[in-house]
Amino acid sequence: MGLWPLTILALAALLHLLSQAAKTRTALWLGWLFGLGYFIVGLIWIAQAFTYQAKMPPWLGWMAVPLLSLYLAIYPALAAASAHRLARQMQGNRQLLFALLFAATWIISEWLRAWVFTGFAWNPLAAIAPWAAAPTRIIGTYGMSGLILLLSSSVTLFSNGQRKAALWMAASLVLFWSGSNILLTMAKPANEGRPATNVTIVQPNIDQGDKWDMAQRRANFA
Secondary structure, eight states: OOOHHHHHHHHHHHHHHHHHOSSHHHHHHHHHHHHHHHHHHHTTHHHHHHHTSTTSOHHHHHHHHHHHHHHHTHHHHHHHHHHHHHHHTSOSOHHHHHHHHHHHHHHHHHHHHTTGGGOOOOSOGGGGOGGGOTTHHHHHHHHHHHHHHHHHHHHHHHHTTOHHHHHHHHHHHHHHHHHHHHHHHHOOOTTTTSOOOOOOOOOOOOOHHHHTOGGGHHHHHO
């Protein structure tokens, strides 16, 4: 939808509030509230999918989204609280320390979310920037989520008057992203020198209403 800048700004606002929080309990609640909104918006497609499931009433999907989000929001909450507690115990630029720590704890929280109770890996933060996914070749999806948080923190630092730290962070991110693109361009294909294997991946883009219609089964397969 091209609305990824809103995520950057929302995270920047969250980082500002968290860095100003006086108590770790406050940071925990701020992280949980942000996570609740983050997952409700990002997982709204689940409600639509329930609409077309046989033997399931549509209202069940609209209940499933907020209920699932209530649980998933625990992970951003833990990331925020952990970063806040660690930043208070360390000496130095508290806002910069918090930004770095929150990126690290968010990475850990996404990793935990992917396997705890069988895992729910959907809706990683990295999904907002498929056009800038080159670094995932080196650091993976979780690392890319951390980079997005660092980008948001550079906005927060700049708005809080710490322009030097913000510019250094933004410049480092641009250099890393550029280097990742160069490495991706220079990388040799894994099958170089071997007979080529053609692979076709099909995304049929079938409407949910037709996907489960047995009368459309043959046409969907075709």
